[in-house]
Amino acid sequence: MKKFERFEGVVAPLDRANVDTDLIIPKQFLKSIKRTGFGVNLFDDLRYLDEGEPGQDCSQRPLNPDFVLNQPRYQNAEVLLTRRNFGCGSSREHAPWALEDFGFKVVIAPSFADIFYNNAFKNGLLLITLSEDEVERLFNEVEAKDGYQLDIDLEQQRIITQRGEILEFEVDEFRKHCLLNGLDDIGITLQDEEAIRAFEQKHKAARPWLFRQTA
Amino acid sequence: MSGQTLYDKLWNQHLVKQRDDGTALIYIDRHMLHEVTSPQAFEGLRLANRKPWRLDANLATTDHNVPTTLEERAQGNSGIKDPVSLIQVQTLDDNCVEYGITEFRINDPRQGIVHVVGPEQGATLPGMTVVCGDSHTATHGAFGALAHGIGTSEVEHVLATQCLLTQKMKNMQVRVEGELGLGVTAKDVVLAIIGKIGTASGTGCAIEFAGSAIESLSMEGRMTVCNMAIEAGARVGMIAVDDTTIDYIGNRPYSPTGEQWEAAVADWRNLVSDPDAKFDNVVTLQAEDIEPQVSWGTSPEMVTGISGQVPDPSAAPDETVQRSHTRALEYMGLQPNQKITDIKLDKIFIGSCTNSRIEDLREAAKVAKGKKVADSIMLAMVVPGSGLVKRQAEEEGLDKIFIEAGFEWREPGCSMCLAMNADKLGAGEHCASTSNRNFEGRQGYGGRTHLVSPAMAAAAAIAGYFVDVRSLPANDATHAQEA
Structure with a gap:
C-alpha cells in the first residue's frame, strides 16, 4: 500500500444520497480475478449510455454528458464529494478498487456504510466524514468555481478550502497510522501470532465442538 | 454492572x-x-x-x-x-x-x-x-x-x-x-x-x-x-x-x-x-x-404495504429525500400515488439467500398449486438455495406444482438476485423478486425490482400484477402461513 501524503486535488461533486456499491461498480465487472483495471467502469451505469461488458474498450462507448465525471471541469478529480450513506449494499471490495483505480484518493460525505468504510481504508482510500452542513457548503463552493480544489492533510486531520477555511475531521488512530505509513494489516496482526495461538488453545479446550472436522 | x-x-x-x-x-x-x-x-x-x-x-x-x-x-x-x-x-x-x-x-x-x-x-x-x-x-x-x-x-x-x-x-x-x-x-x-x-x-x-x-x-x-x-x-x-x-x-x-x-x-x-x-x-x-410488503423504489427502505401506494415526491420531508424519490420513480417507471396493486409485472424470481429455503418454496408452492402463471408474465423462475433444498422440494412434489403452473424449476445458485450469471432482467422490466436488493441495475441493466415474500411473488405470477395474498381463498393464503 502506498503512503498517504498531503495533497491538493480537484473535487468532483456527486449529488446523490445512498450511492450503493452496485452503482459504484456494477456486478458484471466483479468477474475479474485481479485487483486493478476497474477504474474505466467506475459508475458504469451512470457514466455511459450503453450497457458495459467486462473487457470492453471503453474509449469507444457513448458517454452520458450529464454525468459529473464526464464534464471537462472535473477531469483528473482526486476528491469525490457526495451525500449520506455512501457505499451501502454489498461487501465488494471492487468498489474502493474502482474509485482508486480511477484516481480518487479521498471521498467526503456526511456518512458511509460500514463494510465499505473498512474496505476503503484497507486500500489506502481516505474517507472523510463531515457534517451535513459542511458538505452542503462544499457542494456550493465546488459548483461556484471551476477547478475547485481542496487541500487534504491527514496528518493534521484537516481540510483547507480554497477560501482558507479549515475543516477538521475525525479518523480512527489505527487507520490513520496504517494509511500514513502504507502498512499492511496482516503483517501487523501476525506480530501477535503467539497471542492468537494461545487464544486458540484455550478456545478449543472450552468449546471443542467449534473445531470439529468435516463429517 | x-x-x-x-x-x-x-x-x-x-x-x-x-x-x-x-x-x-x-x-x-x-x-x-x-x-x-x-x-x-x-x-x-x-x-x-x-x-x-x-x-x-x-x-x-x-x-x-x-x-x-x-x-x-x-x-x-x-x-x-x-x-x-x-x-x-x-x-x-x-x-x-x-x-x-x-x-x-x-x-x-x-x-x-x-x-x-x-x-x-x-x-x-x-x-x-x-x-x-x-x-x-x-x-x-x-x-x-x-x-x-x-x-x-x-x-x-x-x-x-x-x-x-x-x-x-x-x-x-x-x-x-x-x-x-x-x-x-x-x-x-x-x-x-x-x-x-x-x-x-x-x-x-x-x-x-x-x-x-x-x-x-x-x-x-x-x-x-x-x-x-x-x-x-x-x-x-x-x-x-x-x-x-x-x-x-x-x-x-x-x-x-x-x-x-x-x-x-x-x-x-x-x-x-x-x-x-x-x-x-x-x-x-x-x-x-x-401487512405483506412490496418495495416500489430503488432502495430497500422504499417499501410499503400491499394496500399502500407509491409516494408523491412533492410530499417528501426534505429535499434529499424528494430528489431520491423523484429519481427512483423515474427509474422504476411509476407514477406518484399509483396503487401498489396496479403495478404490472414481467418476470418473477423466487430464490436468493433471503428466500430460497424449503419453507420459502413451500409457501410459494401453496399459492401456485393448481393455478397458471399469467400469460403476460414472460418468465417465472424458482431457484432453490442448494442441491439439498432442491432434492427435498422434489421429494415433496413442489417441483411438479411449479412446473405445472408454468414456472421454470432451476438448479441452485444466486441467479437473478444479482444477475452475475445469465439470469437477468431486461431494461424496463418489472420483477417481483424474493431477493434482498432493489438497487438500480441490480437484476439486470435497467431492470426494475420489487422485493416481496415468496407467497407474494407466487401470487403476483398468477395474477400478472401485485395482489394481497391475504385476499386469496383460504386454502392458499392461510396454508402459506402454516408452513
Whole structure:
C-alpha cells in the first residue's frame, strides 16, 4: 500500500444520497480475478449510455454528458464529494478498487456504510466524514468555481478550502497510522501470532465442538 | 454492572486482543468462501508466501456465477458459457485444491448459495464467529452466532491469521411484538423494519432481533430476517438461541454429537441477552401493524404495504429525500400515488439467500398449486438455495406444482438476485423478486425490482400484477402461513 501524503486535488461533486456499491461498480465487472483495471467502469451505469461488458474498450462507448465525471471541469478529480450513506449494499471490495483505480484518493460525505468504510481504508482510500452542513457548503463552493480544489492533510486531520477555511475531521488512530505509513494489516496482526495461538488453545479446550472436522 | 447483550457475550468469547487504539483482534471460527470475493485474497496470500492458518475453519462453494438451467449444469463447469465467469469458478476450484480447503463444487448435491449451505450443513453453529466475503453473511446470526460480511482484504486477513481486525459495534435491538397476521411472513417483517428505520440507521451497530413475533419464526424465517440486516445498514443481525435453534441444528453433518452435543447445548442456552442488558438503541414494531410488503423504489427502505401506494415526491420531508424519490420513480417507471396493486409485472424470481429455503418454496408452492402463471408474465423462475433444498422440494412434489403452473424449476445458485450469471432482467422490466436488493441495475441493466415474500411473488405470477395474498381463498393464503 502506498503512503498517504498531503495533497491538493480537484473535487468532483456527486449529488446523490445512498450511492450503493452496485452503482459504484456494477456486478458484471466483479468477474475479474485481479485487483486493478476497474477504474474505466467506475459508475458504469451512470457514466455511459450503453450497457458495459467486462473487457470492453471503453474509449469507444457513448458517454452520458450529464454525468459529473464526464464534464471537462472535473477531469483528473482526486476528491469525490457526495451525500449520506455512501457505499451501502454489498461487501465488494471492487468498489474502493474502482474509485482508486480511477484516481480518487479521498471521498467526503456526511456518512458511509460500514463494510465499505473498512474496505476503503484497507486500500489506502481516505474517507472523510463531515457534517451535513459542511458538505452542503462544499457542494456550493465546488459548483461556484471551476477547478475547485481542496487541500487534504491527514496528518493534521484537516481540510483547507480554497477560501482558507479549515475543516477538521475525525479518523480512527489505527487507520490513520496504517494509511500514513502504507502498512499492511496482516503483517501487523501476525506480530501477535503467539497471542492468537494461545487464544486458540484455550478456545478449543472450552468449546471443542467449534473445531470439529468435516463429517 | 449491567448484564451483557448477546453481542457482548459473543464478542467477549472471541476477543484475542484489545488494542489501545480501539481496534481488536477477534478469533474467527468459520470462514465461508465463494468465487467472487476470494480470488484476489488467495493471490495476496501467494504473493506474500503465506499459508491459511487453519484449514478446517474454511468451507467454500460456487454460487454467484453458476448457471441454473439443467442443460448447462449437466456439463459441469464447462457448461458456463461466459468465459469470464468460468475463470472465476475455476479459480476457486484451483485455489481450494492448492490450499486443501473443502469445497462443494458446481454439481455436488451440497453446493448452493453460501448462506444456505452453511446452516444446512451445521457448519454454522450457535456461539460461532462466522465471516464471508459477502454482505449477507448476517444470515448466520439467526443461530445466535456473530456473523458478518467482510471485504476481500479481510478474507485474506482471516485466511492468514484466523482473526479479524475490527472494532466493537454498538448494540441495537429491534423488537417485533405480537402475532403476525395470516399471510404475513418473515420477509414482510424485515421489509417493514427497514421501511421504518431506513437503510442507514443500523450503521455501526449489531442488531439483535427479538420479541414474540421473532421468537415465533422458524429458523428459515429467522435467517430471512437476519439476512437483510445489512439492508438496514448493520453488518450484524442476530437472534437469541432457543429450542427452535437447537432443534434445527441436531443431526447435521457438521453438528456435534454424543457428549459433545450435550455440552454444546448447555453452553448455547446462555446465548441470549441478559434481562438487564443495555442497548444503545431499541426500536419496537407491532406485528399486527405489518401487512405483506412490496418495495416500489430503488432502495430497500422504499417499501410499503400491499394496500399502500407509491409516494408523491412533492410530499417528501426534505429535499434529499424528494430528489431520491423523484429519481427512483423515474427509474422504476411509476407514477406518484399509483396503487401498489396496479403495478404490472414481467418476470418473477423466487430464490436468493433471503428466500430460497424449503419453507420459502413451500409457501410459494401453496399459492401456485393448481393455478397458471399469467400469460403476460414472460418468465417465472424458482431457484432453490442448494442441491439439498432442491432434492427435498422434489421429494415433496413442489417441483411438479411449479412446473405445472408454468414456472421454470432451476438448479441452485444466486441467479437473478444479482444477475452475475445469465439470469437477468431486461431494461424496463418489472420483477417481483424474493431477493434482498432493489438497487438500480441490480437484476439486470435497467431492470426494475420489487422485493416481496415468496407467497407474494407466487401470487403476483398468477395474477400478472401485485395482489394481497391475504385476499386469496383460504386454502392458499392461510396454508402459506402454516408452513
